[in-house]
Amino acid sequence: MILLVLNKISKExxxxxxxxxxxxxxxxxxxSLNILRDTFDAQDAVSNTFILxxxxxxxxxxxxxxxxxxxxxxxxxxxxxxxxNERKKETPLENLETIYSKEDSEEEILKILDIxxxxxxxxxxxxxxxxxxxxxxxxxxxxxxxxxxxKISEQTARKRHQRILEKLRKEGEKNG
Amino acid sequence: xxxxxxxxFKEEFNxxxxxxxxxxxINLSQEEKDILTEKISNLPYNEKVILYMKYIxxxxxxxxxxxxxxxNPEKDIFFLENLLASExxxxxxxxxxxxxxxxxxxxxxxxxxxxxxxxxxxxYGEKFMxxxxxxxx
Numbered sequence: 001m002i003l004l005v006l007n008k009i010s011k012e013x014x015x016x017x018x019x020x021x022x023x024x025x026x027x028x029x030x031x032s033l034n035i036l037r038d039t040f041d042a043q044d045a046v047s048n049t050f051i052l053x054x055x056x057x058x059x060x061x062x063x064x065x066x067x068x069x070x071x072x073x074x075x076x077x078x079x080x081x082x083x084x085n086e087r088k089k090e091t092p093l094e095n096l097e098t099i100y101s102k103e104d105s106e107e108e109i110l111k112i113l114d115i116x117x118x119x120x121x122x123x124x125x126x127x128x129x130x131x132x133x134x135x136x137x138x139x140x141x142x143x144x145x146x147x148x149x150x151k152i153s154e155q156t157a158r159k160r161h162q163r164i165l166e167k168l169r170k171e172g173e174k175n176g
Numbered sequence: 177x178x179x180x181x182x183x184x185f186k187e188e189f190n191x192x193x194x195x196x197x198x199x200x201x202i203n204l205s206q207e208e209k210d211i212l213t214e215k216i217s218n219l220p221y222n223e224k225v226i227l228y229m230k231y232i233x234x235x236x237x238x239x240x241x242x243x244x245x246x247x248n249p250e251k252d253i254f255f256l257e258n259l260l261a262s263e264x265x266x267x268x269x270x271x272x273x274x275x276x277x278x279x280x281x282x283x284x285x286x287x288x289x290x291x292x293x294x295x296x297x298x299x300y301g302e303k304f305m306x307x308x309x310x311x312x313x
Contacts (some may be wrong), residue, residue: 009312014312017312017313018312018313021308021313026295026296026297026298027293027294027295029296029298030293030294030295030296031291031293033296034291034292034293039298040301043298043300043301043303043304044304046304047304047307047308050307050308050311050313051307051311052243052245054311054312054313056239056242056243059235059239059242059243062234062235062239063233067232067233070232070288071233073291073293074225074228074229074232074233075243077221077225078221078222078225078244081220081221081222082222085222115180115183115184118180118181118184119184122184131259131262133181133185134185134188137181137182137185138181138182138185138186138189139223139255141220142220145220148218148220149218149219149220151218
């Protein structure tokens with residue numbers, strides 16, 4: 001794949017890519033380290049971003065010269081947050097195990113509902129509750145992201161999620 | 177459950193996307209513009225970056241898909257813009273692109289000021305160097 005990409009890059013583009021790499025790699029590493037706080041992960045973020053840049057190098061031609069550095073910094077930050085979220089998914093905090101297991105059991109109970117029942121039950125939720133579920137399930141926001149958006153603690157975000165699922169389950173039971 | 181809820185919201189979203197063609201554009205008061213800026217600022221980075229690509233770097237939707245590895249960038253953009261409109265109580269209206277750009281600009285520039293990125297001279301590992309060599313660097 002990478003070789004195919006390289007064949008598509010002209011000599012001038014290759015030189016521009018090298019120039020970009022020399023000029024920005026340390027700054028991109030710094031930007032990534034600010035987010036990831038881990039040198040190995042930050043290196044991964046820099047290399048992933050340069051692969052992406054090389055695969056789509058032609059797109060940089062559309063960016064005004066004075067915005068290219070910021071464009072690359074935006075890309076490295078995005079990749080760093082992606083790695084950060086992946087890493088966070090892999091390491092749940094021990095003291096939240098009780099909440100996790102309760103959430104899981106609520107989700108298990110709700111599995112028996114079909115889509116039509118779900119449509120009915122969703123109407124019983126408040127706008128903010130529906131929005132919370134939409135961001136959690138449709139956009140797959142993490143609890144940390146939900147907590148930042150709603151300006152609540154991460155623990156409160158978990159509890160709110162659990163409470164909404166519980167409400168759905170109870171409404172489902174009421175409706176038989 | 178995960179898939180069912182996702183499916184439910186996906187269906188709801190597709191319906192809304194169709195309806196949105198008939199939405200009017202709303203102009204915001206200064207107070208609403210301030211709320212909009214705050215809401216954009218609170219978005220997760222992987223959502224904010226979609227708005228940055230569109231409004232700061234003037235990327236076409238198809239290019240945003242390539243560079244951010246998104247399947248349906250136009251849907252992602254609509255979702256975010258509709259989410260922001262709904263935060264202001266205008267779920268069935270479209271925000272004015274000019275006002276959105278102004279708000280995204282404020283958030284982006286504020287972030288640039290706060291970033292404090294250092295150029296860190298780092299000894300990169302062999303794995304990193306190997307990847308860089310593989311792309312001709």
